[in-house]
Amino acid sequence: MTLIATAQEKKPENNTKEKTAFQTSSKWLPQIDVRADVAIVYGVNGNPSDHDKNSGFEERVRSWRERGYNAHFMTGIAWGSYQDYFLGKWDGENHLDEGQVEVDGDTIWHGHNVPYIVPQKSFVNYMKEQVIERVIDAGITSIYLEEPEFWARGGYSSAFKEEWKDFYDFEWRPQHTSPENTWLSNKLKYHLYYRTIDEVSRYAKKYGRKKGLDVKVYIPTHSLVNYSSWAIVSPEASLASLPGIDGYIAQVWTGTSREPTFYNGVLKERTFENAFLEYGSMVSMTAPTGRKIFFLTDPIEDRRKSWDDYKRNYQATFAAQLLYPQVNNYEVMPWPERIYTKPYSVAFTDKKVLIPQVYSTQMQVMINALNEMPASENLVSGENGIGVLMGNSLMFQRFPTHDSYDDPQFSNFYGQTLPLLKRGIPVQTVHMENLGYQESLKDIKVLIVSYSNMKPSSEEVHENLKKWVKNGGILVFTGRDEDPYQEVMEWWNQNGNKFQKPSENLFKMLGLAEDLNDGSYKVGEGRVFILRKDPKEFILKENQDKEFVETIETAFESLGKKLSFTNHLSLQRGPYKIIAVMDESVSDELYFAQGPVVDLFDPRLPVLSQKTVAPGEEAFLYDLEEVYKNNQPKIIATAARASNITWQENSFSFQCKSPENTMNSLRIFLPKAPKSIVLKNSEEETITPKGSSWDANSRTYYLNFENSPEGIQVFFQL
Incomplete structure (x- = not known):
């Protein structure tokens, strides 16, 4: 009898695939045997929140390898179980005074004796000697330096003041006293973790080469959307260009995406839409550089909620990640020990139970589909050529408030994105730090720019925008340019430049008047539209986004195109269909997905002749026509x-x-x-x-x- 090969090839027990992963601080346990390709073992000393730290690092690594997993390593770069460093065991000096400190003198803590740290050279040396070397000595060749985070409200410790003097060559200034000082403070926070990641990643690769190993270094990080929203500073996009960095994990999950946003005058959670924008900002950060990226989702989250709440929001973030067809590497979950072995609430009761089997079954169907999920050249439905410019400086203006200028719930960003996304436009984000890469603007037809909540990082940003517009791009600039950061000491008013606002430099470079009013202006083969309103004005009150949306429609008409609006996004990648129908949209129409399809959000896996998706719902389907x-x-x-x-x-x-x-x-x-x-x-x-x-x-x-x-x-x- 002839053996017939199948598309699902036989896999050896010890595989070398690195398509799917999960992170854990536990040794192998039968209750958490998730069967992804990679087990990312967390922390040489475990996770700060662990109560059971009886297993040594090498033992934990060995336990996963013995079960056929490819073992990687993750540790915090801004916090971690580094009590030997903080309490003086490593070098005889107590380092607890190196934590990030608020204006009232309180240290910002991640756990007991675990501060968020100001990363000075002693900490960098500790990471190299006590963490990186030990991990590579254990034969691990993939290292994840998690969450380089400096809280915007921090910046008052003696350690930070020392770094300020060294970096700026003048005495520290309290950030709350002026926009200028806030800007300087946050630029330093950004620099400290950029320097730390650069040094530690270079050292990891160098030490690996000494051992004959090719070490890869990845950065698991929240999205720029989330860090800006939560007032945290991180190097983010700039790390993609470092020689020591091989990629990222996009840490997007219910906890980040459920952050309430304003839209149409209403403040509420919009998990799917927020997740879609978060994943998009991570793609824009990495795709032009060719770095690898894993998308993360989490079947639960840090906050104590009910299993029903977790399930609903998990489906939303899961669907959002799948609507980026170019990404097919996934961290399928963090902390399986938390998901499978800890009880959480049952909705509308006082009971707490372990994960219900109907939910664990559904979740496992979903994560095992990720093992087969193909990349695809298909595009998500809607107009894919609209982008919103963003940059690291979004994190510099979030805290504190100056001169009564407020940006509630990061609304200057959402004012540029939600009015389009809610109308079925899969709006993309474009990182200004990556504009030098041709891929960044290759498929963008209309680019929305505002300097109301960020500032251009260099004049090169405007050089790249000028080239793009003159070659036929359409730029929509929206903003009053009245926020207090317009006049901070920066490149547009230094070294021979005397512009009061960075937009003046952009307009002059485009051959336009420096102080433009509302209107449309021809520039080379392209066009510039000016809308003199801050984007937050489009969403903080009801029915205020009409002018903005009409401007985008007019911009497209200038390209000989017409925008059409719907209440949904959909995509097919291989046999998988992903659908998200949004509420608060152009209609309340139902979406009908024609079968035969298998419903992968239903643990019973029913075969349907038609799947109906209502506003506010998502669907994950398997198209049986593919197997037929x-x-x-x-x-x-x-x-x-x-x-x-x-x-x-x-x-x-x-x-x-x-x-x-x-x-x-x-x-x-x-x-x-x-x-x-x-x-x-x-x-x-x-x-x-x-x-x-x-x-x-x-x-x-x-x-x-x-x-x-x-x-x-x-x-x-x-």
């Missing part, structure tokens, strides 16, 4: 990692592994009804499924049985 084309056995969806997949003319078999105490739900396409099915555990004992059924219409078989990290073997006789 090949007419070969295919695992469509499973709440376990399938391996050793083989089929012959009259049989089909595979092995499933997933955490214990969870239920597997599988739907499999078969060319014909099976004659028999046998399930065996790792002891070769036959087990009885909880449910099984053949659906003749779709030619799919459904199975439901208890998962095992040791593996369940499934045999179909055809």
